[in-house]
Amino acid sequence: MRRFFERYDLVDVIMWLIAATIIIAAVLGSVKTIQSGKYSAATWVDLGLSGLTQGSIYALIALGYTMVYGVLRMINFAHSEVFMGGAFIGYFAATGLSTSGFMNENPVLGLIIVFLVAALTSVVIAVMLERVAYRPLRWAPRLVPLITAIGASLFLQYMFRGLFGSQIRSYPPMPRLEGAIELPGGAEMEYVQLLVIVAAALMMLVLYLFVQRTRAGRALRAVSEDKEVAALMGIDVDATIVRTFVIGGAFAGMAGVLYALIYRQITFFMGFIPGIKAFTAAVLGGIGNIPGAMLGGLTLGVTESVGTILFLDGYGVPAPYQLKDGIAFIVLVLILILRPSGILGERLAKTKA
Amino acid sequence: MTTKQASPWGTALRQGITAGAIAVLLALMGMVETFNEKDIIEGVLSLGLLLVVAILVVFGSVTAGAQADARVAVRLAASALTGATTELFLIGLVILGQQVNLRPIFPNASPQLWELLQFGLTQPQSYFAMLGFGAIGGLLGAGLTLLSRRFRGPVIVGVIAVVMIGLLEDLIGITIASNPIFATSPLVETFNEFFLAQGIESGLSKRGAVVVFLVASVLAYSWPLLRSRARSRTQAMPPRRRHGLALAIYGVFVAVLLLLPNVLGPYLTDVSNSVMIFTLMALGLNIVVGFAGLLDLGYVAFFAIGAYSMGILTTTAVGDSSGQIVWGPGFSFWGALPFAVFFSLMAGVLLGIPVLRMRGDYLAIVTLGFGEIVRILALSDALKPFTGGSQGIVEPGLPTLGQVTASLNSQELYYYLLLACVGLVIFIAIRLRDSRQGRSWMAVREDEDVAQAMGVQLVSAKLLAFASGAAMAGLAGAVFASKVGSIYPHSFDLLKSINVLAIVIVGGMGSIPGVILGSLALFGLPELLREFSEYRYFVFGAVLVAMMLTRPEGLLPSAKRKQELHETLAPDGEPPPEIVAAPGGAGSA
Numbered sequence A: 001m002r003r004f005f006e007r008y009d010l011v012d013v014i015m016w017l018i019a020a021t022i023i024i025a026a027v028l029g030s031v032k033t034i035q036s037g038k039y040s041a042a043t044w045v046d047l048g049l050s051g052l053t054q055g056s057i058y059a060l061i062a063l064g065y066t067m068v069y070g071v072l073r074m075i076n077f078a079h080s081e082v083f084m085g086g087a088f089i090g091y092f093a094a095t096g097l098s099t100s101g102f103m104n105e106n107p108v109l110g111l112i113i114v115f116l117v118a119a120l121t122s123v124v125i126a127v128m129l130e131r132v133a134y135r136p137l138r139w140a141p142r143l144v145p146l147i148t149a150i151g152a153s154l155f156l157q158y159m160f161r162g163l164f165g166s167q168i169r170s171y172p173p174m175p176r177l178e179g180a181i182e183l184p185g186g187a188e189m190e191y192v193q194l195l196v197i198v199a200a201a202l203m204m205l206v207l208y209l210f211v212q213r214t215r216a217g218r219a220l221r222a223v224s225e226d227k228e229v230a231a232l233m234g235i236d237v238d239a240t241i242v243r244t245f246v247i248g249g250a251f252a253g254m255a256g257v258l259y260a261l262i263y264r265q266i267t268f269f270m271g272f273i274p275g276i277k278a279f280t281a282a283v284l285g286g287i288g289n290i291p292g293a294m295l296g297g298l299t300l301g302v303t304e305s306v307g308t309i310l311f312l313d314g315y316g317v318p319a320p321y322q323l324k325d326g327i328a329f330i331v332l333v334l335i336l337i338l339r340p341s342g343i344l345g346e347r348l349a350k351t352k353a
Numbered sequence B: 001m002t003t004k005q006a007s008p009w010g011t012a013l014r015q016g017i018t019a020g021a022i023a024v025l026l027a028l029m030g031m032v033e034t035f036n037e038k039d040i041i042e043g044v045l046s047l048g049l050l051l052v053v054a055i056l057v058v059f060g061s062v063t064a065g066a067q068a069d070a071r072v073a074v075r076l077a078a079s080a081l082t083g084a085t086t087e088l089f090l091i092g093l094v095i096l097g098q099q100v101n102l103r104p105i106f107p108n109a110s111p112q113l114w115e116l117l118q119f120g121l122t123q124p125q126s127y128f129a130m131l132g133f134g135a136i137g138g139l140l141g142a143g144l145t146l147l148s149r150r151f152r153g154p155v156i157v158g159v160i161a162v163v164m165i166g167l168l169e170d171l172i173g174i175t176i177a178s179n180p181i182f183a184t185s186p187l188v189e190t191f192n193e194f195f196l197a198q199g200i201e202s203g204l205s206k207r208g209a210v211v212v213f214l215v216a217s218v219l220a221y222s223w224p225l226l227r228s229r230a231r232s233r234t235q236a237m238p239p240r241r242r243h244g245l246a247l248a249i250y251g252v253f254v255a256v257l258l259l260l261p262n263v264l265g266p267y268l269t270d271v272s273n274s275v276m277i278f279t280l281m282a283l284g285l286n287i288v289v290g291f292a293g294l295l296d297l298g299y300v301a302f303f304a305i306g307a308y309s310m311g312i313l314t315t316t317a318v319g320d321s322s323g324q325i326v327w328g329p330g331f332s333f334w335g336a337l338p339f340a341v342f343f344s345l346m347a348g349v350l351l352g353i354p355v356l357r358m359r360g361d362y363l364a365i366v367t368l369g370f371g372e373i374v375r376i377l378a379l380s381d382a383l384k385p386f387t388g389g390s391q392g393i394v395e396p397g398l399p400t401l402g403q404v405t406a407s408l409n410s411q412e413l414y415y416y417l418l419l420a421c422v423g424l425v426i427f428i429a430i431r432l433r434d435s436r437q438g439r440s441w442m443a444v445r446e447d448e449d450v451a452q453a454m455g456v457q458l459v460s461a462k463l464l465a466f467a468s469g470a471a472m473a474g475l476a477g478a479v480f481a482s483k484v485g486s487i488y489p490h491s492f493d494l495l496k497s498i499n500v501l502a503i504v505i506v507g508g509m510g511s512i513p514g515v516i517l518g519s520l521a522l523f524g525l526p527e528l529l530r531e532f533s534e535y536r537y538f539v540f541g542a543v544l545v546a547m548m549l550t551r552p553e554g555l556l557p558s559a560k561r562k563q564e565l566h567e568t569l570a571p572d573g574e575p576p577p578e579i580v581a582a583p584g585g586a587g588s589a
Helices: A002-007 A010-036 A041-072 A079-099 A107-137 A143-164 A191-213 A215-225 A227-232 A237-263 A272-285 A290-315 A320-338 B008-028 B031-036 B047-066 B072-099 B111-117 B123-146 B149-167 B169-178 B186-195 B206-236 B239-291 B300-314 B333-352 B360-379 B410-433 B436-446 B448-453 B458-484 B494-507 B512-528 B530-550 B559-567 B577-581
Strands: A180-182 A188-190 B039-041
Touching: A010 A290, A010 A320, A041 A079, A041 A191, A041 A215, A041 A237, A041 A272, A041 A290, A079 A107, A079 A143, A079 A237, A079 A272, A107 A143, A107 A237, A107 B530, A143 B008, A143 B494, A143 B530, A180 A191, A188 A191, A191 A215, A191 A237, A191 A290, A215 A227, A215 A237, A227 A237, A272 A290, A272 A320, A272 B360, A290 A320, A320 B360, B008 B031, B008 B047, B008 B072, B031 B047, B031 B111, B031 B530, B039 B047, B039 B149, B039 B206, B047 B072, B047 B123, B072 B111, B072 B123, B123 B149, B149 B169, B149 B206, B169 B186, B169 B239, B186 B206, B206 B239, B239 B410, B239 B436, B239 B458, B239 B494, B239 B512, B300 B333, B300 B360, B300 B458, B300 B494, B333 B458, B360 B494, B410 B436, B410 B458, B410 B512, B436 B448, B436 B458, B436 B559, B448 B458, B494 B512, B494 B530, B512 B530
Parallel strands: none
Antiparallel strands: A180 A188
């Protein structure tokens, strides 16, 4: 017995037991659900599509978390408010364009303007955040910037509430985005979903090329590798950090509009849940790793959407969709137990996580 | 890096622009207008006006303070420029607001706000008045920096005293008037007439404000002298008498606490009860965050588990109909209390195990997730038969104790119960802090790897921190459930965790007096100022950020924590050498 404990840490054993229990429960649940035959293939496709859509948005937000983590080694808790801010100001742009009739005449241009307004807002918020709250604390003990980020998140949420009121606002209907495509087998894909998936894929492709192929992208990678050495190599670290916040902010702002196009409704509190999910996605993919954030977002979106029904319905749990958010957190705990470096995070595991 | 001395006017303009942006933000958020309804000094100073004045004074003093080498006239003029620039922003806002209807976007941009910002004057004069007002506000700020240190402190204390008493005037008035001991005394009537605003007005009377200001300033001025004199006198005493004196002071303190409900009346006693529940939670979180340095954002989960345990074990609403839960043994309050604490403690261990290997950021987010999972589960239909879903649990047990409690009303009953709990928990916290375990927590807080190398058992240290913190939250939750009389999932949202965290951080991480001060300032005060609850979390957020930027150790720090937080905080923003030497060292988990 004693030898066993010497070889395997008791904590490890318990953690593996917890993980194994959760996984076995999930597999058993899936088998039961599928055996019950309650859901048709089309339903699963629908669920998968909505998971992909949701996951694309998570991925876009997760990029902001992951890039900031890469350069500053901190969770930017207020990133969810950067996302919310974009959706909020985007709403005013969308409503303005809708009521003036511009949106009906030039739907594509109108939508692009809304995206740009949202992205610009989020960039401004993100850069201000870096300047006011994070830059002075770059060398402080780790707990300090973390608490600052929580404070900033609270501040921004309630600032928006104070400025624009606490009521739920609804995005105006967008021309050309109503309706759905019929897929073979009875499943449907809404135009909005198509837009979200395509837009997210395009944006991530652009980001990937930027990071891999440009000088600024190389600087960014160097800074996330090692700030001091990067500075010695003549890279302007401050400028690179600001650039990171700009990119993360722009992506979050556009994700905010995409989110609002799907769910239609925005409130000052809307950033919280997507923000946490996106962080989970970033950890899932391997924090600090850009392709990882994309992969993590999609995986989490699909797991959440399909998995909630798949894992739980077989047990006869009433209203399993209520537990959707819980599933995401359990995935997070599982990943941190089984593979703290995330799906793609091997190289980073030791130094960064 | 050479720091270039900026010209005074450039600094003044920059500060003015920042202040102006803040003033416009607060005005558009409706803070100025809402705060204006509350008078601090009858007919002279409202809270809304005070808000604007405070911005002017603070930024005016920053401008003047940044020009320490300049001549006095330059400093004064620069501060006046800052103030005037600030008001220029407000003038711009007023002009814009009168041309364009901003209300579809900013619901608070009302004509009343413009009128208020213009001091009720008409167009051209009002702009001059606003500029002059701004300049005077800036000058006041500069004046503060010109005062010598000895006078500045007392003046600030005097102003704070006037503001606090003015804010709470109506409560003081009502409490005195409704108290059976005081209400009949003629002395009280003259006191009321002298100090407090009469009729529907709120705030202090003018002479009341002057008296409060003078008394508070004089006290603050002579405080260092009094303290040193008292200290030298006690040091001259023989140890035995000193001990006796300390005991006597404690005795008086306890007696005051015991008699307090008779003075406070039912409403304020109830508020103190809520404050004490938060103090209990904060003391527990202080062990986790303050002592052991583990940031827990899902702390409310343990509070919820304590509350639900109490609810399920004691409720009498058991059965199959709606509003009832299917199972409940119907224990008494006292029978269920140990179980509630025990279940929370076990939940603390259970959460502790998976997060043992995580640090800082990961820990924060996983605990946050845990808190949300508990709330989601409590709210879900899946567990509805046991937790009542969104309808919650009603009729939890009451802490009756035969003859002793029969003579007390319910607020007093919970007051004494909570007072006993807080006393017990403070005792436990102090003993834990000074124990071997406490020292190993602090070692873990400073550096996990070094602590482990020195022989600290990380696993047991962390689990014990989580468990004892959770047990205290469970105790708070159990009493909370009984006190409120119903348990709903919505009482256990993230904001509660954040509120408790803010208490611990603002009070001073790791400092027990700090935690008590924190819960009075960040829970007691907002409870008393319910009419401004809309801005509660906005202010919290701002306070958290400001605190971390300027004074990360909190208001009443523990000496050790203060030292730690300043060790790695280089004053000029340059990395201290030890961090440069080991860049990845602090960041591995």
